[in-house]
Amino acid sequence: MEFFSVMAQVWSKYSHLFLHGLWMTLYMGALTVAISTVFGSILALLRRSNWGIGPFKPIQWIVTAYVEIIRGTPILLQLYFFYFMLPSWLPFLDLSEFACVLIACCVNSTAYVCEIVRAGIQAVDIGQTEAARSLGLNGTQTMIHIVIPQAVKNILPALCNEFIAIVKETSLASTFFIGELMTQFKTINGITYRVLEPLTIVGIIYFLLTFILSKLIALLERRLNASER
């Protein structure tokens, strides 16, 4: 069949481009995951804080507003917004296109991770906290030694889904030609005037990537569960 033979030709000729795209996708995905896990967790803890005067709780409000706005607008819009906003509002930072897109991805997924972490902490039985507090542990000690270790197990599966979503969402960054897999498709499409063949190759790479990722995380989950048997 012509489709497969063209696919084979496209692959043999442009494999270096696909591999470079794969590398960029992984690089961007990993950075986004790492950064948004850190900031998302911090925001989730901040959101729990009751710091404020009476009903006026500014930290809670700001974090909640941020999460709601990010979740309520399309990621493509956010990408555009940061891509144009950062260089024009903060020109002295001299950010590259890649940096702008990366920041947009991080801002987006931090909001989702924040929600995941919050839900994970909330799912830990309140009795665990009460028992720890009744022994004289303060709030911070209770979080560190009792709540967070148990919350991690609630958080991990949802975080895994978010990671896979991030890997796929990096494809939207191709709007700005930053070199990840989807950009490579556009490049090869421009050279060969072929659509389906390079698109299928990119699809297979995405699928293998997320499939392997989900299997790895399932393995990690099993390990974590086994430790308490």
Add this chain to the structure above:
Amino acid sequence: MQVNANGNEIIRVEDLHKSFGSLHVLKGVTEHISKGEVVSVIGPSGGGKSTFLRCLNLLEVPNSGHIYFEGTDITAKGVDINIHRQKMGMVFQHFNVFNNLTVGKNITLAPTLLKKKTQAEADEMCKELLNRVGLYDKIDQYPKKLSGGQKQRLAIVRALAMEPEVMLFDEPTSALDPEMVGEVLYVIKDLVKTGMTTVIVTHEMGFAKEVSDRVFFMDGGIIAEKGTPDEVFNHPQNPRTQEFLSKVLY
């Protein structure tokens, strides 16, 4: 073992009120508990028993009133409740053993973290405590593997590891399978014999009658009747107490 009320007072509660939203649960409880005294709190569900107990170590913060523990008003502003909680052990209906820690770690975490003991001292005490409740062979297991009765015994010695002055029991046998009630009550009885000041919210009337120095009958957010087990169980004066006891088999 009747203790003089004015003597070794360890807990004093004055006009305690607690509401959850529009639900007024405690409507002015005034009471004192002496050192070494064993007090059982009985009464119908929703009468405020558990809320009263949970107020004693401020797991519930009362809306008004005062709680004095060893002479200190722990409801006052600026009091570090964590210090006082170290001296008040609590055992919960649903055990609340730490699921992420081994049996041994459940016991040693608080004493070592709060600098009451070195790790070696804590380990030594942990061994002793687990032997006392027959759980030493479980020391390296996680609570998931324990039965309800074992979890509750662990929860009791976890509290004892802080060497508290008072032990608070919040319906310690209500969530247990019937055949496990005995083993937990046995441990509590053993503890009471050592002279530990104990407040126990319970539906085990026979047990309350046997171990208590005094019994509080709580209903409608107040202590409706109190006295020695003989007074409350055998000669109740309040019609509500009479009605409650007539409905309860023991």
